[in-house]
Each structure stands twice: as structure tokens, then as C-alpha cells.
Amino acid sequence: AQSVAQPEDQVNVAEGNPLTVKCTYSVSGNPYLFWYVQYPNRGLQFLLKYITGDNLVKGSYGFEAEFNKSQTSFHLKKPSALVSDSALYFCAVRDGNSGTYKYIFGTGTRLKVLA
């Protein structure tokens, strides 16, 4: 069965410092991996994805993520955090080989960037 874990409920970082939001996954086949961001009372917005290709994926607003197959991780990173990055971040996975179209979302990590 596929699953995704975001081990941190909240991450605090000072503005200008690098940030990392962690995500690990479990699928039996090839993973399709996504990061989304949610602002209060809004729907989710796509940040980046990994389907195949380069392990380092660059996305919107300066975010990037590295697919690590051996550690089954897909951590979200940004070199220099902004206060406006404060939001709820979700990692999602789908098993690309299982014939299922079900996307599993993590429970979310609240990022707080302090001025």
C-alpha cells in the first residue's frame, strides 16, 4: 500500500535562512511525487513534481526538491526563506505502476518564517 509521511507538524525558520520540509514515501512501483502549498481558506497550489528524469527538481517561487530513491525521500528546500513562504505544505504520492489513480497526501507541515 502506498503512503507518505511528513514527520514535522511545524517548521520554524528565520527569514533569509535555508529551509527544508521533509517528506518520505512508500510505494511498490515508481513514485509520482508532488509538493503543494496551501494558504488559509484557499485550495492547494502546485509547487513542483517528480515523475522521471533528474533527481533535483526546480519549481515555483524558488523551491526545489530532491528525489532520493534509496532513502525514499522527496524533501522540499529553498535556499533563502521569505516571510511570505509561511503556509501549509503538503507532499503527495501516487504509485505510477499500480493501476490506481489514488493520490495520497501527507498530513501537512506548517512552515513559519520569522522576520
Added chain:
Amino acid sequence: NAGVMQNPRHLVRRRGQEARLRCSPVKGHSHVYWYRQLPEEGLKFMVYLQKENIIDESGMPKERFSAEFPKEGPSILRIQQVVRGDSAAYFCASSPSDSQEQYFGPGTRLTVT
């Protein structure tokens, strides 16, 4: 360039009534997903539809819940005989294909009194 539209944004129903949630996907998208989000929780997959077909409904409760995506018009999530536990935010997302990113609507917040 309209995104995913959902209506109503807020819906209040009494126990036992029916709730109908509508979702208009991004123009040209033929893949629609419905999710439920409880407070302080992540999104739970409910159902995946393509035009006129339910492809994967493994996340949808067997009773009282149904979904459709007709050839013309919006996708509808229907909840019959609502109970308090159905209170949640329901999000719809659309995609140009099943392996690409999803575009989410603003959600419908259902409150059952």
C-alpha cells in the same frame, strides 16, 4: 483563464438533508478528483473521474456518497442524508492527464447542523 471553480463556497445542511457540491474544471481538463479535508488534517482522496466515467472511487464511502462528471456541465459530488461527521472542506481538482499536477478549487465548506 479561469481556474477550477467550486460552488457553493459554504453550505449549511441539517442532518438528513442532501448536499450537492459542484466543480467546474479548468477549461480543457477532462480529469477531475474530489478530496475531503478535516480540520488540521491532510486531504483524503475520494474519487477520480473522467468525462462520463468513474475511474477510481476507492476513497468514497459506499453509502450516501456519489459523484458524476457528465459530458456537459460540472462535476457533482452528492451526499445524501448528511450527518454531522460529513462536516468538512471538500476540494475538487482537475488535471489535463492522470500523471500531471492538479489544479485545485477553493473548496466547499460543508457544515451539518
